[in-house]
Amino acid sequence: MRPTIAVTLLALSACGPATPVDGLPGGTLVIGGDVEVEVSIAETPEARSRGLMGVARMDPDVGMVFLQEEPARIHFWMKDTLIPLSIAFWGPDRRIATILDMELCRTNPCPTYDPEVDWVGALEVNQGFFEEHGVEEGDAVRLER
Numbered sequence: 001m002r003p004t005i006a007v008t009l010l011a012l013s014a015c016g017p018a019t020p021v022d023g024l025p026g027g028t029l030v031i032g033g034d035v036e037v038e039v040s041i042a043e044t045p046e047a048r049s050r051g052l053m054g055v056a057r058m059d060p061d062v063g064m065v066f067l068q069e070e071p072a073r074i075h076f077w078m079k080d081t082l083i084p085l086s087i088a089f090w091g092p093d094r095r096i097a098t099i100l101d102m103e104l105c106r107t108n109p110c111p112t113y114d115p116e117v118d119w120v121g122a123l124e125v126n127q128g129f130f131e132e133h134g135v136e137e138g139d140a141v142r143l144e145r
Contacts, residue, residue, distance in 0.1 A: 020058045021047075025145065029065055029123055031088075031096070032139040037125060039065045041145075052124055053080045063125035065143065071118035078105045078113075084127035088135065089119040096139045099130050 019026045021040040024047055029037045038061060042048045048066050052058075068074070071091055078085070081104060088099045098115040105111065115122075121141065129135075 020052060020055050020062055020064055021050075027065070027143055027145040029063070030142045030144060031123075031133075031135050035133045035135055037061055037063045037123065037129075039063050039123070039143075041143075042066045051076075051081070052083070052085065054082065056082045058083065058126055060126065060129070063123050063129070066122040066124070068120050071120050073115065073118045075112040075114045076102065076122070076124075077110045078102050079108070079110045080106070085124045086127045086130050087113065087115075087122055087124045088130060088141075089115040089117060089122045090141050091118060092120055094121075094141050096135070096137050096141060099135070099137060101127055 019038055019040040024040040024042060027039055027041055029039050031037070038059075042051065042064055051066070052064055076087060081102075084104055085102050086099065087102060088096045090096050097117045097119065100113050100115065102113050121143070123141070
């Protein structure tokens, strides 16, 4: 390998995981005190509606956080989402209330995923992330911007 290519690859790997959606605010979601996820933050209705549609790949410790000002029971769906995802919902107490796995859907009608709770925040990550990291319902979450 030529030295310039090796240096470029090393520099890219040192940058850490990228957030999945450019142009959105970013942060770190800490779960249970020791699990960290670099996130894009969907704060606007447009960003929440678009979500991870069209994202073909995410690094292992990267995801998207959806925030609402008031608790509400809103369903998710996977229309035009290219990777299988897991999602955790939390309420005003900042504790995970529900974790769901969601499957790809390319044709209508797509199933919806109901958290069965009012929530103020949700985290989408690669499917299996929560199980791999021992994240469970009841774990506390903290968003650092």
